[in-house]
Amino acid sequence: MPGTLTIGDFARATHITIKTLRxxxxxxxxxxxxxxxxxxxxxxxxxxxxxxxxxxRFRDLDMPTREIAAIVATTDVDARARLIAHxxxxxxxxxxxxxxxxxxxxxxxxxxxxxxxxxHRAAPALLVAAITASVARDDVLDWYSEAMxxxxxxxxxxxxxxxxxxxxxxxxxxxxxxxxVVYLPVASPPTTGRVAPFTVPAAELAIVxxxxxxxxxxxxxxxxxxxxxxxxxTVAGPVREIYLVGPRDTSDASAWRTEIGxxxxxxx
Amino acid sequence: MPGTLTIGDFARATHITIKTLRxxxxxxxxxxxxxxxxxxxxxxxxxxxxxxxxxxRFRDLDMPTREIAAIVATTDVDARARLIAHxxxxxxxxxxxxxxxxxxxxxxxxxxxxxxxxxHRAAPALLVAAITASVARDDVLDWYSEAMxxxxxxxxxxxxxxxxxxxxxxxxxxxxxxxxVVYLPVASPPTTGRVAPFTVPAAELAIVxxxxxxxxxxxxxxxxxxxxxxxxxTVAGPVREIYLVGPRDTSDASAWRTEIGxxxxxxx
DNA sequence: CGTGGACCCTCCCCCGCGGGGAGAGTCCAG
DNA sequence: CTGGACTCTCCCCGCGGGGGAGGGTCCACG
Numbered sequence: 235m236p237g238t239l240t241i242g243d244f245a246r247a248t249h250i251t252i253k254t255l256r257x258x259x260x261x262x263x264x265x266x267x268x269x270x271x272x273x274x275x276x277x278x279x280x281x282x283x284x285x286x287x288x289x290x291r292f293r294d295l296d297m298p299t300r301e302i303a304a305i306v307a308t309t310d311v312d313a314r315a316r317l318i319a320h321x322x323x324x325x326x327x328x329x330x331x332x333x334x335x336x337x338x339x340x341x342x343x344x345x346x347x348x349x350x351x352x353x354h355r356a357a358p359a360l361l362v363a364a365i366t367a368s369v370a371r372d373d374v375l376d377w378y379s380e381a382m383x384x385x386x387x388x389x390x391x392x393x394x395x396x397x398x399x400x401x402x403x404x405x406x407x408x409x410x411x412x413x414x415v416v417y418l419p420v421a422s423p424p425t426t427g428r429v430a431p432f433t434v435p436a437a438e439l440a441i442v443x444x445x446x447x448x449x450x451x452x453x454x455x456x457x458x459x460x461x462x463x464x465x466x467x468t469v470a471g472p473v474r475e476i477y478l479v480g481p482r483d484t485s486d487a488s489a490w491r492t493e494i495g496x497x498x499x500x501x502x
Numbered sequence: 503m504p505g506t507l508t509i510g511d512f513a514r515a516t517h518i519t520i521k522t523l524r525x526x527x528x529x530x531x532x533x534x535x536x537x538x539x540x541x542x543x544x545x546x547x548x549x550x551x552x553x554x555x556x557x558x559r560f561r562d563l564d565m566p567t568r569e570i571a572a573i574v575a576t577t578d579v580d581a582r583a584r585l586i587a588h589x590x591x592x593x594x595x596x597x598x599x600x601x602x603x604x605x606x607x608x609x610x611x612x613x614x615x616x617x618x619x620x621x622h623r624a625a626p627a628l629l630v631a632a633i634t635a636s637v638a639r640d641d642v643l644d645w646y647s648e649a650m651x652x653x654x655x656x657x658x659x660x661x662x663x664x665x666x667x668x669x670x671x672x673x674x675x676x677x678x679x680x681x682x683v684v685y686l687p688v689a690s691p692p693t694t695g696r697v698a699p700f701t702v703p704a705a706e707l708a709i710v711x712x713x714x715x716x717x718x719x720x721x722x723x724x725x726x727x728x729x730x731x732x733x734x735x736t737v738a739g740p741v742r743e744i745y746l747v748g749p750r751d752t753s754d755a756s757a758w759r760t761e762i763g764x765x766x767x768x769x770x
Numbered sequence: 771c772g773t774g775g776a777c778c779c780t781c782c783c784c785c786g787c788g789g790g791g792a793g794a795g796t797c798c799a800g
Numbered sequence: 801c802t803g804g805a806c807t808c809t810c811c812c813c814g815c816g817g818g819g820g821a822g823g824g825t826c827c828a829c830g
Contacts (some may be wrong), residue, residue, distance in 0.1 A: 240806075273795075280728030408519065457551075508777075520778085
């Protein structure tokens, strides 16, 4: 039959491996035009070559096969454009992340360990307006900025009595999933949507201030952690962060200040 | 013991999951400072925190764990720098590839199918200086440029009687691995290093010329493949490419011309 | 000093995307 | 008709990581 290709011919025409073509078939990404019911042989049409090439391009861009399947299955031009745009946005984000990782690696390799100043403080209980949720670690940043927007919107009119902060469950770091709280201290916390009054409990804290963007914050965490271990202290409860200076205050990321508070009590 | 952390403490201090720390241990990437022989408990030293953070940075940059292991195990600064530079080069290449894929995707989605001109030609046998090897598809580009440099060096003094070319086994496209030949036609082919005389066999060819950089070359292959299928022809032997205009001739990639020759014979 | 709850252990299965290879069936030109 | 090229399915492997079961360990509090 003219215009019909065996899987090998199709592989030659598209530069896609036979193995991969078979997988694309079973994933529903690229259905052969015909399958011989007795032999199971796959036969492709020449019309499918352009589709296969589009698939190849998207795979080169690391788009997940499920999304590619959605795109090639969609005839609606707008929906298709939306899917592609979504993926391109993800690529952008990934590029940014790579750039950030490179930069912070450079900083890390600089033989310039800044002095570590750990402060101990007995923090009293604090009444705040808060949003609480169970979050995965990868989602924390997105979740945080959304929640903080909602918080700011909920407290307009009230007097904000201090910098914003957050409490992060230990399991967030050990298991990539845990409770997280973001809060704003206000005189009389409202109850709106996800926003609810909350009392940050009193605690004995070991505190260190992280300077600069958060790409490096694990380094500061590490310093604090090693201080705590050396001082024979033990962790008691969720880690606290207080955002003394943040993106809302200045666009100069190197001026940001984040207080990290580790609830401790003396052991042994 | 001060300065000693359980795996959970270490996870909190480094922001690396317990699961991942255990994997890094069994991969030999990050050995715990001590292991309780009776309980199997892993204990880490605070000194290991910076190492762990370096590992995390490199993983963020998608460096394979084996390479990271090599880096953290090496005390030789130069060797370490070489390893890092190597990975940065790989990241660069990856960025280029992404850019190319995006560009060619855009071209592909433009509804602008250029006219396809397929020529038939009975190519006579041709004596050439050639390098032959079994190559994986991912390595073809690197292999090609190395081999071509070696060829050019081997034929200085001889008269080059035509454009460079290559022969590519079908299994290169169906299985990602196959024989590849690159050649330069010269009057009297030398034998030096990998370079040896070779006779490109006579063949009946279906020929199409690909215009522009090779990012899109699979599209031209697809057009030729679908022509061959519609014409009830069948493939007989390795695909041939002839580099009429290439990077050596002009840096304007859109001016490049590559002849693709598909050995065919009439079927049925 | 006992005990409960938090913590840690190993082991196995899962994901996506792809490759290697065995063993058997199919296709088709000479 | 036959042989060699082609194709089929099935299972295992790689990477880097996650989920969860089942069971042992640690230690502060009562």
